[in-house]
Amino acid sequence: MxxxxxxxxxxxxxxxxxxxxxxxxxxxxxxxxxxxxxxxxxxxxxxxxxxxxxxxxxxxxxxxxxxxxxxxxxxxxxxxxxxxxxxxxxxxxxxxxxxxxxxxxxxxxxxxxxxxxxxxxxxxxxxxxxxxxxxxxxxxxxxxxxxIVKSLKDKVFDNYNLDSYDKQILMRLTEGILTANIPNYIPLSLKDIEERKARMKNILMQGRGGNDQELIEAIKKIGIL
Structure with a gap:
């Protein structure tokens, strides 16, 4: 039936x-x-x-x-x-x-x-x-x-004032690439990458700071990547 x-x-x-x-x-x-x-x-x-x-x-x-x-x-x-x-x-x-x-x-x-x-x-x-x-x-x-997914993610980036370099840094981190090696993938100095990471942690983690794994968890929770 x-x-x-x-x-x-x-x-x-x-x-x-x-x-x-x-x-x-x-x-x-x-x-x-x-x-x-x-x-x-x-x-x-x-x-x-x-x-x-x-x-x-x-x-x-x-x-x-x-x-x-x-x-x-x-x-x-x-x-x-x-x-x-x-x-x-x-x-x-x-x-x-x-x-x-x-x-x-x-x-x-x-x-x-x-x-x-x-x-x-x-x-x-x-x-x-x-x-x-x-x-x-x-x-x-x-x-x-x-x-539809891309549109929603792009809006989140706009809301947090993140640019394409920020996105690339976040992507490399989620792939398990160490910060010290990210300059091999992005045309930024290690100092610039560290500064961007610190700013993103401050924004995405509401000033709490934290390590890279905590930043990755914050990214996933917000739905950026």
Whole structure:
């Protein structure tokens, strides 16, 4: 006996919607029968979401493009608004955002207002990554495509006023390279590297200081690398 997995796919390009469905349909998901619902604009998506909730068969997974023809009558102007509607109507629905944009300000809004399980930048995913992302979020984990991750990391660097040399120093430290050997990888003197490390420890560790291992742990906790 297979359990139905109700999947909503919203994109204003019919060929894109059909492509997503074909990719997922060709994969076997043991114990599940995939059932797809298409929407090409905000109105269609709104109607499907409300009807699914009222019928007692809400969507388990929703793929939402952000740029969509609006449904002004219901104040639904984008995939962002649809995501918020889904979160209210079906809190347990797994939401995956599809977008051409990767600006950190947009990603911040998505996380704060919707907290989707996946955010995929259309320009850096292929069929294999699309399918892999589905499996990861369905298993209960979060998936961010590479441009989304880079955007978030770059924002963290901007927030802490760290430049490309700082980033290279941090990368070398996480690779286990001793400070004394870092000048072999970066065109800075050992004195400059030590000074940059001291400044980063002061910034990232809130003035507590500490050794290189503690700096690495601080880096990982903040999510810089």
């Amino acid at each position: 297979h359990e139905d997995l109700n999947i909503l796919i919203v994109d204003d390009h019919p060929m894109t919607v059909n492509g997503y469905i074909n990719v997922l349909s060709e994969e076997k998901f043991e114990g599940y029968e995939l059932s797809f619902t298409r929407a090409l604009d905000c109105k269609q998506a709104y109607d499907h979401i409300t009807e699914a909730k009222d019928s007692g068969k809400p969507f388990d997974i929703a793929y939402l493009d952000l740029s969509l023809p609006p449904y002004a009558e219901k104040n639904i102007f984008s995939g962002m608004d649809l995501g918020k509607l889904l979160r209210e109507a079906t809190p347990d629905c797994i939401i995956i955002i599809l977008t051409m944009h990767s600006e950190a300000s947009l990603i911040d809004r998505l996380i704060k207002e919707i907290n989707p399980q996946g955010i995929l930048c259309k320009s850096d995913i292929d069929i294999d990554e699309f399918l892999n992302a589905f499996k990861i979020v369905f298993a209960g984990n979060t998936y961010l495509s590479s441009k």
